[in-house]
Amino acid sequence: MTTQLLICDDSNMARKQVARSLPDGWEVNISFVTNGQEAVTAIKEGKGDVLLLDLNMPVMDGYEVLEAIVKEDLPTLTVVISGDIQPEAHQRVKQLGALDFIQKPVNRKILTKLLADYGIYSQVEEVVEKPVPVIAQPVVQESEVVEASKEIVLAQEHRDCYQEIANVAMGRAGDLLARLLNVFVELPIPNVNLIEVSELSMALSAVEREESTSGICQGFISAGISGEALLILNDSSFTDIARLMKYDADIDEDAELELLMDMANVLIGACLKGFSEQLDLSFIQGHPVVLGQHRKISDLIASNSDRWQRTLAIEISYGIENYPIKCDLLLLFTEESMVTLNNKLAYLIED
Structure with missing residues (x-):
């Protein structure tokens, strides 16, 4: 009997990765949706005997989908596949009725075993070999690199890939921060744009809210x-933050700088590691530089504008549940770096 399988994720790349990771020989009819609201509708239409569900989505997130499934008694078995790997996230989805949790990027062996353990897929089914798509890395001539650096654009397909890679990296960093502070970290949908330096302040306007800020910048390099x-x-x-870190000393400017450095070490280091693992590269990080303390974001950007021109900007806004803590992590890649990055993405994009 054919299983009606529903894959719910706002990322096209993630949906394809999950579909490619399904067990060989499993008789399924696959439907795709891009947010929780579409998922609930599809389940009601009989398209979701089994639901593979992301958590971090627009319109209706994964938690809200699980709540709707329970409230409306919808007939589906749910496995969560998410980049949010905080222990608290695992507990919450299971309390809301999910069978289990798999972290992104999805691993075929782990997914197959989990589906078999819950009796959703039988490993004794006939195994049908699936052709594995061979994705060739584009060959870029030196002359093409020079030309590309002049007219680089952020295609929607690449934007989706950068957002999904950032989503996974963000989850790794958020997990470390959650463990450090013993809290639940609220993770956003990463914001990805190709912007001018003059637009950086505008991109971060939601962070400022008329408040003063402190900032740290850390350079990183890899091949290309x-x-x-x-x-x-x-x-x-x-x-x-000082209270959560059990910091007993007086909170003067030196203490604030120490706390800022601690936050930077956790979030920047883990996020770059998450990027490097997914793209199969290695980053060398420079020494952190204090951009300023107790200043407006526009001042932080203006005084360091010589560091950035046109840039691929990935913005991640971390929040802490039940605390008015707000910090933004911005990854700024030079325009020339996008040639190498886009070549790396070719391995993750299905033709």
């Missing part, structure tokens, strides 16, 4: 890639 990681923390967050 260079960029800056910028961490900005609202000054009003320091008191709560």
Whole structure:
């Protein structure tokens, strides 16, 4: 009997990765949806005997889908596949009725075993060999690199890939921060744009909210890639962070700088590691540089604008549940780096 399988994820790349990771020989009819609201509708239409569900989505997120399934008694078996790997996230989805949790990027062996363990897929079914798509890495001539650096654009397909890679990396960093502070970290949908330096302040306007901020910048390089990681923390967050870190000393400017460095070490390091693992590269990180303390974001950007021109900007806004803590991590890749990055993405994009 054919199983009606529903894959729900706002990322096209992630949906394809999950579909390619399904067990060989499993008789399924696959439907795809891009947010939780579409998932609930599809389940009601009989398209979701089994639901493979992302958590971090627009319109209706994965938690809300699980709540709707319970409230409306919808007939589906749910496995969550997410980049949010906090232990608290695992507990919450199971309390809401999910069978289990798999972290992104999905691993075929782990997914197959899990489906078999829950009796959703029988490993004794006839195994049908699936052709494995061979994705050739585009060959870029030196002359093409020079030309590309002049007219680089952010195609929607690449934007989707960068957003999904950032989503997974963000989850790794959020997990470390959650363990450090013993809290639940609220993860956003990463914001990906190719922007001018003059637009950086505008991109971060939601962080400022008329508050003063403190910032740290740390450069990073790899073969054909260079960029800056910028961490900005609202000054009003320091008191709560100090309390969560059980920091006993007086919270003066030196203490705030120490706390800012601690946050930067956790978030920047883990996020870059998450990127490097997915793209099969290695970053060398420079020494962190203090951009300023107790200043407006526009001032932080203006005084360091010589570091960035046109840039691929990936913005991640971390929040802490039940605390007014707000910090933004901005990964800024040089325009020239996008040639190498896009070549790397070719291995992750199905023809």
